[in-house]
Amino acid sequence: EAGVVQSPRYKIIEKKQPVAFWCNPISGHNTLYWYRQNLGQGPELLIRYENEEAVDDSQLPKDRFSAERLKGVDSTLKIQPAELGDSAVYLCASSPRGDIQYFGAGTRLSVL
Amino acid sequence: DQQVKQNSPSLSVQEGRISILNCDYTNSMFDYFLWYKKYPAEGPTFLISISSIKDKNEDGRFTVFLNKSAKHLSLHIVPSQPGDSAVYFCAAMTGTASKLTFGTGTRLQVTL
Numbered sequence: 322e323a324g325v326v327q328s329p330r331y332k333i334i335e336k337k338q339p340v341a342f343w344c345n346p347i348s349g350h351n352t353l354y355w356y357r358q359n360l361g362q363g364p365e366l367l368i369r370y371e372n373e374e375a376v377d378d379s380q381l382p383k384d385r386f387s388a389e390r391l392k393g394v395d396s397t398l399k400i401q402p403a404e405l406g407d408s409a410v411y412l413c414a415s416s417p418r419g420d421i422q423y424f425g426a427g428t429r430l431s432v433l
Numbered sequence: 434d435q436q437v438k439q440n441s442p443s444l445s446v447q448e449g450r451i452s453i454l455n456c457d458y459t460n461s462m463f464d465y466f467l468w469y470k471k472y473p474a475e476g477p478t479f480l481i482s483i484s485s486i487k488d489k490n491e492d493g494r495f496t497v498f499l500n501k502s503a504k505h506l507s508l509h510i511v512p513s514q515p516g517d518s519a520v521y522f523c524a525a526m527t528g529t530a531s532k533l534t535f536g537t538g539t540r541l542q543v544t545l
Binding site for chain 2: 325327354356361362363364365366369377412414418419420421422423424425426427
């Protein structure tokens with residue numbers, strides 16, 4: 322069974338540029354999460370989807386971040402414009418029952 | 434406010450000995466706890482979990498203990514192997530499908 326797939330693995334951009342990350346969850350997993358992990362810290366939730374509905378986006382900086390999960394399968398997370406402080410690893414996870422979450426390898430973003 | 438704390442940033446253990454990783458939490462509403470292992474450049478991998486109605490869960494070489502009164506859990510690895518060298522994250526959640534709150538991780542090194 323394929324795991325959570327994320328792309329790209331690495332992204333380097335200049336500040337004020339836009340960037341997008343893509344996630345394909347494990348087949349059949351209705352719940353999808355986006356986390357951000359800063360260096361030396363644990364992941365922190367940005368947004369949670371149940372199918373195509375965003376049910377928890379309280380930690381998403383909505384002035385520059387947006388996300389979508391069309392058709393309740395894969396998802397994209399966008400930052401526009403990026404700031405230096407957005408440099409981090411962006412992790413996508415999915416869950417079949419809302420308990421154990423399975424993570425992708427992440428996208429490492431560097432904003433210069 | 435760090436609701437999940439891993440106070441030991443690193444731990445070194447000899448191969449074959451027991452590794453004990455500790456985690457403390459402050460939120461009494463947490464009812465499900467998980468341990469994840471993370472290798473460099475990979476996403477967190479689920480290791481073992483425990484519900485708040487239990488005080489112990491065992492899976493092969495890995496055992497998690499939960500002390501609710503002390504708001505403390507620990508992960509025991511016996512015997513430790515070089516392949517166990519990784520960063521271990523403790524995580525907690527409240528209810529089904531909610532976000533995971535992570536600790537800052539403990540880097541375990543298993544030496545020969």
